[in-house]
Amino acid sequence: MQIKLSLSPGAVVRYLMIAVVFFTVVSTGIQIAKYVFDYRQDWMSLWNLDRELNFPSWFSTFMIGFCSILLKIIATGKKEQGDRYTKDWQLLSLIFFWMAIDELVSIHEILIIPQLSDDLHLPWFLHSLWVIPGMVFVAWFARRYIRFVRHLPPKTKKHFVSAACVYIGGALVMEMVGSYFAELQGQQHLTYALVATVEELMEMVGMVMFIYGLLYYLGEWAKTLDLRIDILNL
Numbered sequence: 001m002q003i004k005l006s007l008s009p010g011a012v013v014r015y016l017m018i019a020v021v022f023f024t025v026v027s028t029g030i031q032i033a034k035y036v037f038d039y040r041q042d043w044m045s046l047w048n049l050d051r052e053l054n055f056p057s058w059f060s061t062f063m064i065g066f067c068s069i070l071l072k073i074i075a076t077g078k079k080e081q082g083d084r085y086t087k088d089w090q091l092l093s094l095i096f097f098w099m100a101i102d103e104l105v106s107i108h109e110i111l112i113i114p115q116l117s118d119d120l121h122l123p124w125f126l127h128s129l130w131v132i133p134g135m136v137f138v139a140w141f142a143r144r145y146i147r148f149v150r151h152l153p154p155k156t157k158k159h160f161v162s163a164a165c166v167y168i169g170g171a172l173v174m175e176m177v178g179s180y181f182a183e184l185q186g187q188q189h190l191t192y193a194l195v196a197t198v199e200e201l202m203e204m205v206g207m208v209m210f211i212y213g214l215l216y217y218l219g220e221w222a223k224t225l226d227l228r229i230d231i232l233n234l
Contacts, residue, residue: 009215020204023056035190049200052106061103063207068096070214088148127179134172159213163206170202
């Protein structure tokens with residue numbers, strides 16, 4: 001059985017950005033209600049961008065997982081064509097799969113150990129220890145994929161690089177800024193909450209940009225997309 005799927009990158013991005021704006025506005029309103037008006041209810045954690053296992057984190061997990069699927073589709077097509085960069089696409093799909101898992105269960109937050117940071121006398125921007133392996137990974141990734149990025153069409157290259165810059169700016173740079181305010185005043189105040197909101201916003205926007213880039217690339221690479229679905233009755 002074959003399914004022909006038609007997607008408009010612009011339409012997909014519009015719907016995703018509506019969700020991003022919605023979650024950001026609601027989360028900001030919750031932070032203001034909490035720290036300005038001292039209004040605190042259990043349901044608020046379900047919409048807080050700086051919390052896990054809630055609606056915003058599930059939405060982010062969905063977007064990252066969607067990227068993994070799109071990358072897998074591209075990798076499959078590249079393999080059939082005997083493309084030299086097939087393994088790069090396959091590895092990207094795997095990386096995004098594990099990023100989705102991490103987004104869902106927050107594995108990286110195991111490394112947020114304030115006491116250890118103090119014992120090691122680390123600077124304020126390394127207060128969240130996970131940014132150290134995060135920076136190492138970004139350096140490795142940039143070195144590993146520089147040739148791959150160079151071979152991409154100009155517009156796709158622009159989409160991918162812009163998305164990476166926005167996402168990394170949120171995940172690492174804003175995390176460091178948040179560490180400064182956490183070190184200065186703790187995490188239970190409005191300034192830190194708003195910084196954390198900007199961090200999550202940048203991550204979501206970066207992922208939307210990457211989804212657009214992937215769909216745009218697919219649209220240029222193959223005007224129609226044929227998916228073969230095999231259902232095995234075991």
